[in-house]
Amino acid sequence: MNQVRDILITSALPYANGPIHIGHLVEYIQTDIWARFQKMRGHRCWYVCADDAHGTPIMLRARAEGISPESLIERVAAEHQADFAAFCIGFDQYHSTHSPENRHFAELIYTRNCDQGHVAQREIEQAYDPREQMFLPDRFIKGECPKCGAADQYGDNCEACGASYSPAELKNPRSAVSGAVPEMRRSEHYFFKLADFEGMLRDWTRGGGLQTQVANKLDEWFNAGLQEWDISRDAPYFGFEIPGAPGKFFYVWLDAPIGYMASFQHLCERTPGLEFDRYWGADSTAEVYHFIGKDIIYFHALFWPAMLHGAGFRTPSAIFAHGFLTVDGQKMSKSRGTFIRARTYLEHLNPEYLRYYFAAKLGAGVDDIDLSLEDFQAKVNADLVGKIVNIASRTASFIHKRFAGQLAANLPEPELFAEFVAAGETLAAAYDQREFARAMREIMALADRANQYIDEQAPWVMAKDPGREAELHGVCTQGLNLFRLLIGWLRPVLPATTAAAEDFLRIEPLTWQALSQPLLNHQVAKFKPLMTRIERSQIEAMLEASKADLTSPTAATTPDPDQNPAAPTLDPPLGATIDYDSFAQVDLRIARIVEASLVEGADKLLRLRLDLGGEERQVLAGIRSAYAPESLTGRLTVMVANLAPRTMRFGVSEGMVLAAGPGGQELFLLAPDSGATPGMKVK
RNA sequence: GGCUACGUAGCUCAGUUGGUUAGAGCGCGGCACUCAUAAUGCCGAUGUCGCUAGUUCGAAUCUAGCCGUAGCCA
Numbered sequence: 001m002n003q004v005r006d007i008l009i010t011s012a013l014p015y016a017n018g019p020i021h022i023g024h025l026v027e028y029i030q031t032d033i034w035a036r037f038q039k040m041r042g043h044r045c046w047y048v049c050a051d052d053a054h055g056t057p058i059m060l061r062a063r064a065e066g067i068s069p070e071s072l073i074e075r076v077a078a079e080h081q082a083d084f085a086a087f088c089i090g091f092d093q094y095h096s097t098h099s100p101e102n103r104h105f106a107e108l109i110y111t112r113n114c115d116q117g118h119v120a121q122r123e124i125e126q127a128y129d130p131r132e133q134m135f136l137p138d139r140f141i142k143g144e145c146p147k148c149g150a151a152d153q154y155g156d157n158c159e160a161c162g163a164s165y166s167p168a169e170l171k172n173p174r175s176a177v178s179g180a181v182p183e184m185r186r187s188e189h190y191f192f193k194l195a196d197f198e199g200m201l202r203d204w205t206r207g208g209g210l211q212t213q214v215a216n217k218l219d220e221w222f223n224a225g226l227q228e229w230d231i232s233r234d235a236p237y238f239g240f241e242i243p244g245a246p247g248k249f250f251y252v253w254l255d256a257p258i259g260y261m262a263s264f265q266h267l268c269e270r271t272p273g274l275e276f277d278r279y280w281g282a283d284s285t286a287e288v289y290h291f292i293g294k295d296i297i298y299f300h301a302l303f304w305p306a307m308l309h310g311a312g313f314r315t316p317s318a319i320f321a322h323g324f325l326t327v328d329g330q331k332m333s334k335s336r337g338t339f340i341r342a343r344t345y346l347e348h349l350n351p352e353y354l355r356y357y358f359a360a361k362l363g364a365g366v367d368d369i370d371l372s373l374e375d376f377q378a379k380v381n382a383d384l385v386g387k388i389v390n391i392a393s394r395t396a397s398f399i400h401k402r403f404a405g406q407l408a409a410n411l412p413e414p415e416l417f418a419e420f421v422a423a424g425e426t427l428a429a430a431y432d433q434r435e436f437a438r439a440m441r442e443i444m445a446l447a448d449r450a451n452q453y454i455d456e457q458a459p460w461v462m463a464k465d466p467g468r469e470a471e472l473h474g475v476c477t478q479g480l481n482l483f484r485l486l487i488g489w490l491r492p493v494l495p496a497t498t499a500a501a502e503d504f505l506r507i508e509p510l511t512w513q514a515l516s517q518p519l520l521n522h523q524v525a526k527f528k529p530l531m532t533r534i535e536r537s538q539i540e541a542m543l544e545a546s547k548a549d550l551t552s553p554t555a556a557t558t559p560d561p562d563q564n565p566a567a568p569t570l571d572p573p574l575g576a577t578i579d580y581d582s583f584a585q586v587d588l589r590i591a592r593i594v595e596a597s598l599v600e601g602a603d604k605l606l607r608l609r610l611d612l613g614g615e616e617r618q619v620l621a622g623i624r625s626a627y628a629p630e631s632l633t634g635r636l637t638v639m640v641a642n643l644a645p646r647t648m649r650f651g652v653s654e655g656m657v658l659a660a661g662p663g664g665q666e667l668f669l670l671a672p673d674s675g676a677t678p679g680m681k682v683k
Numbered sequence: 684g685g686c687u688a689c690g691u692a693g694c695u696c697a698g699u700u701g702g703u704u705a706g707a708g709c710g711c712g713g714c715a716c717u718c719a720u721a722a723u724g725c726c727g728a729u730g731u732c733g734c735u736a737g738u739u740c741g742a743a744u745c746u747a748g749c750c751g752u753a754g755c756c757a
Contacts, residue, residue: 194757213688217755220686227757294688298757323688324754331753360708361696367689368753375695378709386722394719441697441707451723460718476718529720 006286007045010260013052016076020083020342023325028089031291036492037431048263050095054239055252069238083342087351095263102262106255112311120191127182129175143170151671190232197306209318287317294321294366323368337543348542353380359493364434377534387447389530395479396527407522412474450482488515587642588682596632613679620653638670
């Protein structure tokens, strides 16, 4: 290593409406390992992050909790930072996008782009919730998929059939905020003219700062043609008002990446000698790297460099995208208990286990990585406890008992030590290229060599022969020196264990430089176990606790846009308590509406033909005021199947369908999640 | 639907520019050791490299199609 580099590193900003989970941690752990590595190499390296605190979901969540958005994001920020600290994520600065610095840079970048003519204005038509008096993002409109008819789908795409569409195409659209039927309204929006930057972006893309898969993806987007980007949102919106545009706010994705700069600015303000422009000026020679998930490549590899360029700032040196986390080969699942929050993990397991496991899985690519819980336990126990820590454990006791904690003056096998040191450069290259998995494999192969060495020498045999004192001393000194190299190389991954090892060895925090020289003639402390094994019961307990999190009432649960504003008291009030048997008498079944038709002579009723999966029923339902018959055909709902038939003027009604709401247009038919089939019992 | 990745031992993954009998760790079977948090060392078994066709003297590796998985479509 020759030259000291100036490096600024970021992780994507977590959204401030929910807790950190192990999926998030892939990125923070990956970034933190890289940042710690660069620091160990002696570079001037800064790692910053922040909470992403703006946008509609946060505004609505705060409202649902009956608090201000400011207090919501303050609370979540504290939770996030506690989780990160526990996982040893060593941010130099953790800030918020809802900060004066971020307002400053958002306005500056916008204004400069505006002045250069990169912002356009025009009216667009958008869904509007008349009850809440707000425009609705696509994700806040629900209805039936226009392609396959699946109920309860979001406004942008269908989870059942995968179709993409616009909210206007959705059948029976409803606001997820209030349940009202959205209407289309016009409003003036501001657009960032991305196409102005095509040439610059094509150059930047080819500049070597992108993984090949990502560059390929960008080519696709270039070929499709760069579209203007809608960067404004109408009030009410939690964010920054656009200068000179009352009632218009910056879209959350405009000021989110600017949060990297805001956070760094804050760091500069409290760090003597650290200059913002040295890192962000147009002619900066510093390196700026963004670690992100592959889902947000678009924002970071197109809009972000373009905005920066348009405002006279430098563009990032590189963007490092990673894949998603699966657990036991599948998407994280709440019902299986694999949707594991950082906090829940911490209550059962050592954070460094997960840091090591992720390191052992991560490469420089964008592939997804799998947390196989069985493999996790086996790998951590075998590699860290069985191989690495054991090397210290099996040699330290002799150093203590026989040599009063003093290391020998020479290494018996300096060539072996030199071989290890030489491997350190290969390892450094792997770390630098973010090939952590390769680095871990090589470190473990060296740990095998160290264990073989000790086995060959058999110090326990020497210990029985008084004439071999010096030999024994040498072998154990050699063993501890090999251990020091191994744990030193693992320092970016295992900062806490390494710190404990440094205490044991009585040495300064290790650097790559320091590792090249052996530790000799040196007094070490008494050895204490550095790491214990993972028991299966700990993992089981964590999974159980994660299942329990599902129903936990803590405020910072997973975002739920469907959640209605909490009412202080229920209206109408709750009915009298019943026991289970009373409830179980009601036989609720899933039913498919095969046909719905108007009932001649009745102004409130619809005649429904319901398929119960083998049996058909006719039900006369008083829902005509809220539903057009043709809109009901084919959809699934819930019916009371064992209600006594009732003869009405227009025929016999054999049961009833369930709907919520006071009546009139305010009636909302129940629908099961996709997967339910006619005849299934509801319980 | 379009596009992009991925598919190698029971599990988790390596396999560099196509080149002999395809590798590692865990797990499994056997042996040794007992310094160490039952940790360690040695030996061993295990694969139609997703399927099919092609290019080639030669394919896990290149090409096409198919199947499966994941993601993206602003």
